Amino acid sequence: MRTTSSGWTKGRVTSVVAGAVLALLALTLVGVGGTALYYASQNDGYIDLGTSRYQHRTDTYAMTADTWHADQQLGGLYDDLKVTFEPDKKSDQVFVGIAGAKQLGQYLNGVEHVTIHDSGDKGDKQSNHQGAAPKTTPGQAQNVWIAKAGGQGAQTLNWPVQPGEVGLVAMKADGSRGVSGQVTVAAKIGALTWTGIAGLVVGVLLLAGAVLMIVRPVRRARGRA
Structure with missing residues (x-):
């Protein structure tokens, strides 16, 4: 695979883009989960x-x-x-x-x-x-x-x-x-509390994966610069 002078390969660029998309999805799930838990805690x-x-x-x-x-x-x-x-x-x-x-x-x-x-x-x-x-x-x-x-x-x-x-x-x-x-x-x-918890857990896990997809190629690219 060809490498640019800065150390950015196509695979690394793809990983960063995919990580950014995954991070947006993760943040959406965290937001939905948090909102669900908020409403579940209000007015019974x-x-x-x-x-x-x-x-x-x-x-x-x-x-x-x-x-x-x-x-x-x-x-x-x-x-x-x-x-x-x-x-x-x-x-x-x-x-x-x-x-x-x-x-x-x-x-x-x-x-x-x-x-x-x-x-x-x-x-x-x-x-x-x-x-x-x-x-x-x-x-x-x-x-x-x-x-x-x-x-x-x-x-x-x-x-x-x-x-x-x-x-x-x-x-x-x-x-x-x-x-x-x-x-x-x-x-x-029904199950609003559990829906909120599930949204938060899945969102946090996906966010962690997204961070790895972004941080690893950035570090490697800098190391090759």
């Missing part, structure tokens, strides 16, 4: 899904979101959901619940309510459903909710994620009209 491992910054308001009897499959979110990594409804008036008695899509549809059938499809700084994109007051208060509804919370002020429910299509609703506990406040949805991601 729950990550806010970005819903808390929006205010919602309706003159109807209930606010709902589009139904979804929580077990399929983020590749099925969600272990648990935590949903908090904080009313504008802390003295309000409120209710927040998760139900199967079919059961929720049956409960809200004929009830005046809104379905929120998306939220932004300019307000909600929603559908209005005509109807009357609910026949029973949400807390009294039987065989509807798979997770629920009710009482004065902010209310939080926890739901271990299960397969199936589900929906979320926020109401006043007495079923009266005029619902307003913030809804915060947070998720706990």
Whole structure:
């Protein structure tokens, strides 16, 4: 193999370039691992899904979101959901619940309510459903909710994620009209701690290998200079 006057062979140049690429990958893994461990150590491992910054308001009897499959979110990594409804008036008695899509549809059938499809700084994109007051208060509804919370002020429910299509609703506990406040949805991601540890360990090992790939040819090239 030909050698330049400075001692840099093609093999050494290739090793340095490959080492630099490997170092970038290693630093990325270290960053991802560190971020995962940080979030795993905060708020019992729950990550806010970005819903808390929006205010919602309706003159109807209930606010709902589009139904979804929580077990399929983020590749099925969600272990648990935590949903908090904080009313504008802390003295309000409120209710927040998760139900199967079919059961929720049956409960809200004929009830005046809104379905929120998306939220932004300019307000909600929603559908209005005509109807009357609910026949029973949400807390009294039987065989509807798979997770629920009710009482004065902010209310939080926890739901271990299960397969199936589900929906979320926020109401006043007495079923009266005029619902307003913030809804915060947070998720706990399965094995987040172990994912962070794995990312850090693999990243550090790759970084060590990258350093060797760079340092060795540099030293040898200098020795031949």
